[in-house]
């Protein structure tokens with residue numbers, strides 16, 4: 001097939017681009033084999049979550065093939081490999097990358113495609129320890145349902161991603177003494193206990209929290225003071241705190257910025273509890289706003305957390321890349337998003 005020339009390009013059904021090759025002997029018969037349909041690359045982490053995806057892989061491949069995708073799969077071999085696999089998928093002009101894994105694997109894939117001019121669409125099968133991004137897109141953990149969202153719901157939607165210095169994030173970037181605790185949770189403990197591991201570790205660390213004097217420039221405003229932590233949310237689903245940034249939209253070009261000012265331990269616990277309920281936004285210890293561009297300069301050493309992982313040291317400039325990558329979202333997501341937009345509009349009208 002190496003010397004074949006694409007002779008004809010046309011659409012078969014709604015979603016199948018087809019190329020017939022000039023020297024393909026079977027083309028007169030128009031058998032299925034001569035159609036080069038849309039191509040999908042599944043990138044999966046074989047050790048992710050409870051390893052159930054690997055057992056279902058054959059079935060998943062079959063469903064994509066039946067839906068008209070020429071499909072292949074790549075098992076990641078370790079940290080950074082999903083980024084390489086995604087880069088290769090870009091070079092080979094795959095239409096779709098299906099990521100089976102958690103936030104970490106999706107983040108790596110985004111790193112592999114974010115700077116490319118041609119960016120494949122991304123579908124998600126949540127199979128990780130933490131699946132905050134999938135939760136934000138209302139994609140369930142059930143593998144069959146997640147595949148159905150890509151193939152049947154079929155809504156590729158251009159969403160924002162964040163860039164900080166030369167790294168990318170999908171959910172959140174943050175810093176402060178508190179966020180450092182997430183790196184201390186041993187991997188084994190993470191897999192076995194999921195989110196719970198973070199909270200247990202978090203409670204253990206609470207007495208050691210200390211405020212850091214920090215300058216935060218956001219769009220044309222400036223905050224300067226002692227802070228416990230700052231969070232820059234792209235989605236409204238942050239570390240299991242779904243109501244932390246309840247009105248965050250993932251396509252408006254704005255981050256939701258939360259700055260927790262200096263507090264003592266009882267205040268901190270009160271705000272954290274309110275954060276779970278979504279009643280924290282009015283708190284005087286909290287600054288909550290939206291911004292496109294944020295620059296964080298701490299006066300002392302402060303580590304940067306990107307999507308729950310260590311992201312180097314601050315200072316950092318965080319930029320919203322609006323509607324940069326197309327992700328497959330669910331019908332449920334679109335309904336919820338419409339609701340949020342309606343509520344925001346009502347609030348705006350009410351305040352006029």
Ligand SMILES: [Mg+2]
Nearest residue numbers: 249250254255
């Ligand atoms: Mg936003």
